[in-house]
Amino acid sequence: MNSNEYVLKDNDFIVSKTDPKGYITYCNRIFVEAAGWSRFELIGANHNIIRHPHMPKIAFKILWDLIQSKKEFFGFVKNLRKNGGFYWVFAYITPDLDLNGNIVGYTSFRKKPNTEGVRQIEPIYKELLEAEKRGGIAESYELLKKLLSANDENVIEKYHKLVFDLQKGI
Template identity: 65%
Template sequence: MESKRRRLSKLDAPKNITSNEKIMDDNDFIVSKTDKKGYITYFNEVFMEMAGYTHEELMGANHNLIRHPHMPRIAFKLAWDLIQNGKEFFGFVKNLRKDGGFYWVFAYITPDYDSSGNIIGYTSFRRKPPRSAIEQIEPIYRLLVDEERKGGMDASLKLLQNFLKEHKISYNTLVMSLQMGAKL
């Protein structure tokens, strides 16, 4: 009888984080699908190449395996809140590679439905973000992560809401504007 292999998760992510960035090619797209709990059910070759894991390691792994510690948890909470309620999510994400390095993506996540209209999983499409967007979002993410360390996700959410209010912009408008090359 064949033993069932253990699924990888964020607990299996590398602990030795480096500043080595892998940059996506301009025409590359990363595609992955997960079930409702975030376990990977499909991915393309570009995802494997960027993440640095083998097919066997990624298939069935929890997508949080590539969650970089520099990413604010509030970003993932916003994403999950939207997609679990049948809405789309757009955002900039710094992902963790198996070698401890990282890569940035502009992510679009949408729910997948069965024939009865029930959410059965999620599909994520990612492409290379403009460098100008990364340069503007990274300091915001650092502030949010610092705030989370001090006061948890509620404090981070409050900081994000205050930032958006101060700039008189919605989250989606912020993200789409940065993706189109706008400056804050």
């Protein structure tokens, strides 16, 4: 474990809710503890307050594309703590819909990720970040497709299969 890393307990379950633009409207105690900000600092802040610079932007593009089209997102996410440290989560994010099917917000559930899965996803994220530095999100996306042996039609399906397999330890 890195001395700057906060590690979730096996039974920790982080929950947060945002409005449609990503501003936090609810966060549970475990989220407050992991992030290191007070509840007062988190409520009303954009959820990207915990976005770690080691996370490739393509991961968040996929996330937003999915949830804005009323689909679910699963993935490994490295989050930034207030003190400059970090913590890893396995995230599940879903849109909240009203009775007419309109998106009224998003709910995110996070738990402790598989340690081996994190070890395997970190170099992939590093490669995606390097591609992003060279050619932006477009180059990062092309590299992701190549790494997944995917095309535009099945990149999300293959990405989710990868993260599920890593979380299960396959």
